[in-house]
Amino acid sequence: MTEFWIEKGWGVSIDNAEIADAVNTVEEIKKRYDEDGVFWIGHIQEEYVLKIHKDMSILYIYGKNQDKELLVVLEEWSQAEHFIKMYFSKDFLGIKEQIKLFALNKKINLN
Numbered sequence: 001m002t003e004f005w006i007e008k009g010w011g012v013s014i015d016n017a018e019i020a021d022a023v024n025t026v027e028e029i030k031k032r033y034d035e036d037g038v039f040w041i042g043h044i045q046e047e048y049v050l051k052i053h054k055d056m057s058i059l060y061i062y063g064k065n066q067d068k069e070l071l072v073v074l075e076e077w078s079q080a081e082h083f084i085k086m087y088f089s090k091d092f093l094g095i096k097e098q099i100k101l102f103a104l105n106k107k108i109n110l111n
Helices: 020-032 076-090 093-106
Strands: 004-010 012-015 039-045 049-053 056-064 068-073
Touching: 004 020, 020 039, 020 076, 020 093, 039 076, 049 076, 068 093, 076 093
Parallel strands: none
Antiparallel strands: 004 012, 004 039, 039 049, 049 056, 056 068
């Protein structure tokens, strides 16, 4: 049993999600040809959500009432997978800082 969930824009949800489920969802979204090309990754207790679109934009939703957002458009899918790995490591504040830096610098250290 994990603490994570995934909701796919095409009507499929995964409770007790693992990182492999998220990586598989990235592969699925790359193949989609419709407007439902989006998915969310969330934690059942924390108020942080990653919303990943087919156009490689990521919206990081956070705040006490999930009322704050950071948006960045990535350059490659490996960057999305980097943020997914951070999310599943529960590095929520690290994601926030890296998205802010990415938005400023348009690059990210994937190490």
